[in-house]
Amino acid sequence: MHVLRRLRMHCGLYGRRDPVLLSPVLLTLVIGLLAVFTPQDVPFTRLLPAAPALAASVWSVRATLTLGVVCLLPVIGFALAFSDMSALYTAGAIGAVTLAAAYASHLRLQREHTLAQVRAVADATQEVLLRPVPRRIRNLEIATLYLAAAPQARVGGDFYAAADTAHGLRLILGDVRGKGLPAVGVSAAVLGSFHEAAYDAPDLGRLARRLDTSLARYNVDVPAPDGSERFATAVIVEIPPTGTQVSVLSCGHPPAVLVHRNTTRSIEAAAPSPPINLAELVGSEYHVQRIPFAPGDLLLLYTDGVTETRDDQGVFFPLTAWTRATDTTSPPAVLELLHQALLRHSNGRLTDDIACVAIRNTPRQEPW
Known part of the structure; x- marks a missing residue:
C-alpha cells in the first residue's frame, strides 16, 4: 500500500478520480491478483510488461520507472526463490519494456510542453486580433x-x-x-x-x-x-x-x-x-x-x-x-x-x- 501511495503521489493522482490516470495501477493489481490466485502453470505475470507500457501514455518518466520497478521486484524474487527461469525471462521483459516506456514518456512530455507553448502563443494571438x-x-x-x-x-x-x-x-x-x-x-x-x-x-x-x-x-x-x-x-x-x-x-x-x-x-x-x-x-x-x-x-x-x-x-x-x-x-x-x-x-x-x-x-x- 505504501508503494501504491507513492505512485499516486508521483503521478499527482491525489484529489483526482480520472480512471485513465489510475489505469496502470489498476492493471498491475488485476494481473498481480490473477498471478496469486491462479495455478502456477498459468503464467499471468507475463502480462506485467503491459503496465509500464500503459503508464508511459499518461504518467511522468519517474512514475513509469517506479511502476516498472514495482512490477519487476516481485517477479525477480519469485524467480530466485523457486529457481524459475521463465520468471527471469519475464523479469527481463519487464525491465526492457520499462526502459522503453520511460523514454516514450519523456518524448510525450516534450511534445505536450511544445503543444502547451503553441497554444499559449495562439491564445496571445487571439487576444491581439480579437480584442x-x-x-x-x-x-x-x-x-x-x-x-x-x-x-x-x-x-x-x-x-x-x-x-x-x-x-x-x-x-x-x-x-x-x-x-x-x-x-x-x-x-x-x-x-x-x-x-x-x-x-x-x-x-x-x-x-x-x-x-x-x-x-x-x-x-x-x-x-x-x-x-x-x-x-x-x-x-x-x-x-x-x-x-x-x-x-x-x-x-x-x-x-x-x-x-x-x-x-x-x-x-x-x-x-x-x-x-x-x-x-x-x-x-x-x-x-x-x-x-x-x-x-x-x-x-x-x-x-x-x-x-x-x-x-x-x-x-x-x-x-x-x-x-x-x-x-x-x-x-x-x-x-x-x-x-x-x-x-x-x-x-x-x-x-x-x-x-x-x-x-x-x-x-x-x-x-x-
Whole structure:
C-alpha cells in the first residue's frame, strides 16, 4: 500500500478520480491478483510488461520507472526463490519494456510542453486580433461568440472588433476568404486598419474604403502563395450616442438580423457593396442603410458559418426562424442559446469558423 501511495503521489493522482490516470495501477493489481490466485502453470505475470507500457501514455518518466520497478521486484524474487527461469525471462521483459516506456514518456512530455507553448502563443494571438469587446457601452449591451471549427484551434479567418468613437459605437464583423495562417494574416490586416480608421473616418463608406486600401496594400506586400486575390466580406455598423437608428454597411456579407419589438427580419442590403479588396473589380460604391433601433431591440451580426451549418440531411440552420422563436433579447443568453442550437443542428460537427456579435439597445429605466 505504501508503494501504491507513492505512485499516486508521483503521478499527482491525489484529489483526482480520472480512471485513465489510475489505469496502470489498476492493471498491475488485476494481473498481480490473477498471478496469486491462479495455478502456477498459468503464467499471468507475463502480462506485467503491459503496465509500464500503459503508464508511459499518461504518467511522468519517474512514475513509469517506479511502476516498472514495482512490477519487476516481485517477479525477480519469485524467480530466485523457486529457481524459475521463465520468471527471469519475464523479469527481463519487464525491465526492457520499462526502459522503453520511460523514454516514450519523456518524448510525450516534450511534445505536450511544445503543444502547451503553441497554444499559449495562439491564445496571445487571439487576444491581439480579437480584442475584448466591452459588455456595455452607454445604453448598449454587447456579447460576442467565437467558435473554431477545429477543436484545438484558437484563431481563424473570422473576426470582429468594436471602437467607441466620437461618431458612436462602430463595430465590424467579417470573414476572410480561405483558412489557416494565411487567413489569420488577412484578418490582422483588416482589424489593424479598422482600429485606426474607425476613429477618424467621417462615415462608414470612407471607413470601408480605408479598409479596402489597407487590404490591397497587404496583398501586394504579402502575395498569396497561389497568386489568388485575398478579400474579406464584412458588415460594419455605427450606432450613434443618441438617437434610435443604426447605420449598417454590408460589404458582401450575410445580412444582419434585427429583432424590433415583436418582429424579426434580415437586413437585406438595398444595393450591393463590394467585399473588402474587391472595390476595383466590382465597383467602389458603398451603400449605407439606416434602420430603427429602439430601446429593447436586438441586432445580431454573424458570419456565414452560422447559416451554412448543416444537419445530417444537409439542411442549413434556419437562423431567422430560430431567432424569431427565441424568447429572450439578452445578448449573452441569445449567443449561448445559439451555440447550443448550432451544436444540436450539426450533431456537434461544426465545419466552419463562427463569429457572432449581439447588440441590444437597453431601455434606460433598466438598472445596471
